[in-house]
Amino acid sequence: MAPESESSGLTRRALIGTGVAAGAGLGMVGLPGVAAADDDDPIGRAPERRKGERFMGGVPFERHEVxxxxxxxxxxxxxxxxxxxxxxxxxxxxxxxxxxxxxxxxxxxxxxxxxxxxxxxxxxxxxxxxxxxxxxxxxxxxxxxxxxxxxxxxxxxxxxxxxxxxxxxxxxxxxxxxxxxxxxxxxxHAFIFHNRSYGLDQLRMLRFVEAGRLGKLLYGSGGYVHDLRELNFSDDHEPAGWRRKWHTRLNANLYPVHGLAPISNAMKITRGDRYDWLIAVASPEAGYSEYRAANMPPDHPSWRERYVTGDTNMCFIQTVQGRFIRSEHDVSAPHPYTRANTLQGSKGKLTEDDRTTAFADRWQVYVEPDHENHRWRLFSDYGAEYDHWLWKAGISNNADQLVVYRTMQLLRLGLPPDIDVYDSATWTAPIPLSHESVKRGSRAVKVPDFTRGHWREDRPNINSEQPAEM
Ligand SMILES: NC(=O)c1ccc[n+]([C@@H]2O[C@H](COP(=O)([O-])OP(=O)(O)OC[C@H]3O[C@@H](n4cnc5c(N)ncnc54)[C@H](O)[C@@H]3O)[C@@H](O)[C@H]2O)c1
Structure with a gap:
């Protein structure tokens, strides 16, 4: 745990030499009460590579006809x-x-x-x-x-x-x-088979960022804000209640990947930047307890459960390049669904407008010099110029189909995966780390470098070019 005397700033050692770190406080850093992570905290330590362990980034699949x-x-x-x-x-x-x-x-x-x-x-x-x-x-x-x-x-x-x-x-x-x-x-290869990384707006965002339209990236946010009370108290899951039971085990951000992955892809996390440390705060729990009291019969197995996951969990992740990402989790309070994605750059901002009930055309954009007078514009206006080939090629208009199509294509052509084990471990780590941070009174905890040093190198990612046809 960080000593009290360090309780007002970044992990200075981690930021020295990044160039962009200087002055990249972005609102959170330096606030009283935001404790620096302890660089020697065992939680953030990466074990030495053993003989026979070699970096898997950029390693192609072997080719398969079928x-x-x-x-x-x-x-x-x-x-x-x-x-x-x-x-x-x-x-x-x-x-x-x-x-x-x-x-x-x-x-x-x-x-x-x-x-x-x-x-x-x-x-x-x-x-x-x-x-x-x-x-x-x-x-x-x-x-x-x-x-x-x-x-x-x-x-x-x-x-x-x-x-x-x-x-x-x-x-x-x-x-x-x-x-x-x-x-x-x-x-x-082992990786998250992540549909939402292949969403229309999420992929368009990568092209937009690559073209420099947002300028230098400063911060992002992403969440999983999805009222699952009815589903998680239903008999639809097997074994019954498995998802609800995680709310008896961890006071954590239990599902960070949907919100974090697209922002991390845009920031090239593990390919030039990486998560450095994380702090998490948790609200009280009330959603499941109140739902159970109102809806579940007295003999329902849920009455033997004690919920420890705060309804809202909010994490802030600082990267070594001085950016930060806010990650939000709430599946147990009433609210419309949103993944709360935002990406702010020095030239403009993208944001998912969760006040609309429609799912299409939720993303809004404001970039200089195109926009002025504080007026958002629909991000779809930029589709013709910035849509990813996966959406232009007429394969599907559905991210669930595209993650299957693209992963199978990579295996058939013998190309490296778009999303690899390092991305997957990094996007998942906020689950245990947020639990640990909350347990420590919302102190900062170090995020391990799963690449063990290779994060400085670029390698292929989901922002791919269309391969020659099979
Ligand atoms: N990417 C997405 O958008 C998305 C959407 C929904 C769910 N999910 C994920 O999909 C997974 C499944 O969620 P779900 O909603 O389908 O749950 P579910 O309870 O409906 O399905 C789980 C299935 O796994 C089976 N199962 C349980 N234990 C097993 C075992 N040991 N071996 C083999 N099969 C076993 C069950 O019988 C059931 O058929 C979760 O990890 C969830 O987070 C992802």
């Missing part, structure tokens, strides 16, 4: 994504895993209906291990409860498979490091 896919977890998310894999050229779904026989049978029927041979089926909590051992699987996609993402990633890589997981990558720092190190040792 990608053979195994899918684990066929619930609300995985069931829908199965259809998207089946709708993608050059993909065969060869194996399915779940704990529920009905979901496996429905999944197999969908595979047959798509004209593909019967997939192998694996039922049981640990049956993913057997699925991973098959030799007709190249890539595993998983959409299970969060606690299984780490063991599924590990067993996939140990058995020679690349793996894409729904968010988050894992729930604690040890498991994140385990995934990073296993990836480096086995030379297999």
């Amino acid at each position: 990608v053979r896919v195994g899918i684990i977890g066929l619930g609300m998310r995985g069931g829908g994504m199965l259809d998207r894999f089946l709708a993608t050229a050059g993909v065969r779904v060869t194996a399915l895993g779940d704990i529920n026989q009905t979901k496996l049978d429905e999944g197999a029927a969908a595979v047959r209906a798509a004209g593909q041979p019967d997939p192998a089926l694996y039922k049981g909590e640990h049956a993913y291990e057997k699925l991973a051992r098959r030799d007709d699987v190249d890539f595993i996609y998983t959409a299970t409860p969060w606690e299984y993402h780490h063991p599924i990633c590990i067993s996939a890589m140990e058995n020679g498979k690349h793996v894409g997981t729904e968010l988050p990558l894992a729930m604690n720092l040890d498991d994140l490091w385990d995934i990073v190190r296993t990836s480096e040792r086995t030379r297999r």
Whole structure:
């Protein structure tokens, strides 16, 4: 923990030499009560690379004419994504895993209906291990409860498979490091299969930034502000209530990736900048307790739960280049849905306007010299000039389909992944780090450098050029 005497500023050592750090206080730095992170805090330490562990950034997939896919977890998310894999050229779904026989049978029927041979089926909590051992699987996609993402990633890589997981990558720092190190040792990729990074506005933002339209990037924000009370108290999840139960375990920002990833892509986090330290604050909990009191019968299992996650959790992440990102989480209080994305640069600002109920055309822009008199303009006005090729190429108008299409394309062409293990671990780390910061009275905690020094180098990312056709 930082000594009291350091309680008014940045981690000076981390910023010396970055050039842009000087004067980049941006409102938060230097406030009384914002404690500097302790550079020697073990939480931020990166373990030495062992023999055999080598950086995985920029490492291409091997080429595949047809990608053979195994899918684990066929619930609300995985069931829908199965259809998207089946709708993608050059993909065969060869194996399915779940704990529920009905979901496996429905999944197999969908595979047959798509004209593909019967997939192998694996039922049981640990049956993913057997699925991973098959030799007709190249890539595993998983959409299970969060606690299984780490063991599924590990067993996939140990058995020679690349793996894409729904968010988050894992729930604690040890498991994140385990995934990073296993990836480096086995030379297999493990990453978040992140749909929202492929959104229309999110990709347009990358082109806009690359063209210099926002100038020098200063700060960003992103959140997951989604009232999930009804869903998380329903019987729709399997095992029942798994998502709600995380609210009994951590007082944290439980789902930072949707909001952080697009902003981190724009700031080239892990490719020239990196998260340095984080502080988190949490509100009291009231949403789940009040919802339960109003809606759940006295014999409902939720009455045995004690909720510890503050309804609103707010993190500030300082980067070594002196920028900051605000990350917000709230799934248990009433409010319209928003990912609260904002990106401020020296020449202008992009923002998701969450006062409108429509989801299309939420993003607004204000840039010099195009705009004046404090008037926002729709970001879609810039679409013709700045849309990403994935949206222009007529492949789909849906980010869920595009993440499947693009990842399968990368595997077929033998290119490096757009999103890699370092991005995924970095975007996920605010879960355990925000818990730790709140526990320490909202002190700053260091963010580990999962690249172990390679963050200074650029490498391919999601802001790609269209490859020559297959
Ligand atoms: N990217 C997105 O926009 C998005 C949207 C929704 C959910 N998600 C993510 O998808 C994942 C699943 O969420 P969901 O809403 O579909 O949950 P869900 O409860 O509906 O589905 C989970 C599925 O996993 C199965 N399962 C549970 N334990 C298993 C195990 N050990 N092995 C194999 N299968 C197992 C369940 O039977 C169920 O079919 C979560 O990580 C969630 O965060 C992402």
